[in-house]
Amino acid sequence: MDFELSSNHKELQQRMRDFFQKEIAARAARLDASSPQERQDIMRDNLKMLSQVGYLGLGIEKEYGGSATDFVSQCVSGEELARVCASTFVSARASAFLFAYPIQSFGTDSQKKTFLPDIAKGNKIGALAYSEPEAGSDMEAVQCIAERKNNGWVINGTKDIVVNGPIAGSFLVFARTSNNAGDMPSFGLFLIDRDTPGLEVGESLETLGLKGAPVAGLNLKDCLVSDEALLGGRPGEGKSQLEETLEKGRLSLSAMAVGLGVACMEMATERAKKRVAFGKQIGRFQEIGFKLSDMFTDNDLGRMLTLRAAWAYDNKEPEAGILASCAKLFTSEALTRIANNAMQVFAGHGYVRGSGIERIFRDARFVEIAEGTTELQRVIIAKSELDKYQPH
Numbered sequence: 515m516d517f518e519l520s521s522n523h524k525e526l527q528q529r530m531r532d533f534f535q536k537e538i539a540a541r542a543a544r545l546d547a548s549s550p551q552e553r554q555d556i557m558r559d560n561l562k563m564l565s566q567v568g569y570l571g572l573g574i575e576k577e578y579g580g581s582a583t584d585f586v587s588q589c590v591s592g593e594e595l596a597r598v599c600a601s602t603f604v605s606a607r608a609s610a611f612l613f614a615y616p617i618q619s620f621g622t623d624s625q626k627k628t629f630l631p632d633i634a635k636g637n638k639i640g641a642l643a644y645s646e647p648e649a650g651s652d653m654e655a656v657q658c659i660a661e662r663k664n665n666g667w668v669i670n671g672t673k674d675i676v677v678n679g680p681i682a683g684s685f686l687v688f689a690r691t692s693n694n695a696g697d698m699p700s701f702g703l704f705l706i707d708r709d710t711p712g713l714e715v716g717e718s719l720e721t722l723g724l725k726g727a728p729v730a731g732l733n734l735k736d737c738l739v740s741d742e743a744l745l746g747g748r749p750g751e752g753k754s755q756l757e758e759t760l761e762k763g764r765l766s767l768s769a770m771a772v773g774l775g776v777a778c779m780e781m782a783t784e785r786a787k788k789r790v791a792f793g794k795q796i797g798r799f800q801e802i803g804f805k806l807s808d809m810f811t812d813n814d815l816g817r818m819l820t821l822r823a824a825w826a827y828d829n830k831e832p833e834a835g836i837l838a839s840c841a842k843l844f845t846s847e848a849l850t851r852i853a854n855n856a857m858q859v860f861a862g863h864g865y866v867r868g869s870g871i872e873r874i875f876r877d878a879r880f881v882e883i884a885e886g887t888t889e890l891q892r893v894i895i896a897k898s899e900l901d902k903y904q905p906h
């Protein structure tokens with residue numbers, strides 16, 4: 515057994531850390547406080563910079579302009595980015611993973627050639643739109659409908675929370691492809707360019723945290739797309755394509771949680787050493803020191819679970835999907851505890867806008883909610899345990 519990262523992983527981690535610290539970290543606070551227009555400009559710029567260091571192409575195959583690294587590499591790099599700016603992590607992930615992964619895994623050769631090189635270079639920004647006002651955890655409840663007409667599809671519906679909505683050039687839109695009573699439900703993912711007639715991007719939405727990540731809803735009204743728009747070209751595969759994407763996505767959300775956890779640790783530890791009360795560094799009070807112990811333990815365990823799941827994917831272990839659920843469940847709940855502990859170390863001065871820990875506290879809450887809530891992860895893990903149980 516070996517817990518050491520390989521020399522390649524360590525080199526990548528250091529290169530990403532140095533770059534993010536130099537180019538992205540200083541912009542995080544400004545991004546958080548920016549107006550919708552400023553936010554879009556800064557994020558476009560940030561994504562372009564990430565392409566220069568190869569971050570956007572980490573999961574994209576070499577023939578399509580990426581570097582096709584393993585999941586462990588993607589996790590160690592993602593942790594470093596989330597540590598300095600969670601909004602930039604989320605926006606980059608929406609384009610380079612949520613949009614690009616399904617194209618790479620299920621797209622036709624022509625779809626891969628059309629989209630992936632531009633995503634890796636940061637010339638195009640992508641987004642995935644599946645949630646609707648009446649459908650989130652329950653993706654089969656989507657009302658957005660794509661109907662077959664002549665040699666294409668006519669799409670009607672609404673998507674309500676889409677990261678990169680305001681800046682994306684193309685969207686992957688999840689829609690049902692059959693609406694007849696008695697039919698088995700059938701779904702598709704459709705590649706739709708922003709300027710397609712009938713597609714309208716809504717106003718920028720304000721969120722509790724991740725304020726730097728541009729978010730908007732979509733409205734599709736008689737939006738006509740060609741046959742080429744259907745991901746993979748075969749109807750009926752959209753749900754399994756989306757499920758696999760979200761399953762692997764749990765890994766990157768876990769890396770995000772660990773990165774935010776590191777940021778909390780660093781800030782809280784510095785504060786615990788610098789702040790003096792009753793003539794003592796507050797970290798020397800057991801109540802504060804023990805918070806640092808709990809934070810460190812939670813985060814280190816979370817990183818181990820995340821890398822274990824990443825390693826399992828890289829080694830094609832059948833348990834990889836469940837391990838990714840365990841990692842997301844643990845790291846997201848751990849992060850909520852860690853951010854809460856960090857805020858308590860700062861107390862009143864942390865609660866004030868602009869304190870730094872206040873931004874991370876707001877950003878942190880996202881991970882328990884996103885793409886398979888903690889409740890849903892428990893449902894998935896419990897089902898897997900019950901299904902595989904065999905009496906001795």
Ligand SMILES: Cc1cc2nc3c(=O)[nH]c(=O)nc-3n(C[C@H](O)[C@H](O)[C@H](O)COP(=O)(O)OP(=O)(O)OC[C@H]3O[C@@H](n4cnc5c(N)ncnc54)[C@H](O)[C@@H]3O)c2cc1C
Pocket residue numbers: 608641642643644645646649650651652675676677678721724729880883884885886887888889890893
């Ligand atoms: C900042 C942000 C960015 C987002 N970005 C995107 C994006 O880019 N694209 C996109 O399509 N969506 C996006 N989303 C939406 C996100 O994926 C959904 O919010 C998430 O999947 C949860 O769905 P919901 O909010 O509809 O909650 P619901 O599904 O309504 O769930 C509400 C509560 O009920 C619980 N619940 C539901 N079903 C069960 C069950 N079977 N068992 C136990 N408990 C259950 C949930 O755990 C939760 O606590 C984003 C959301 C946020 C906040």
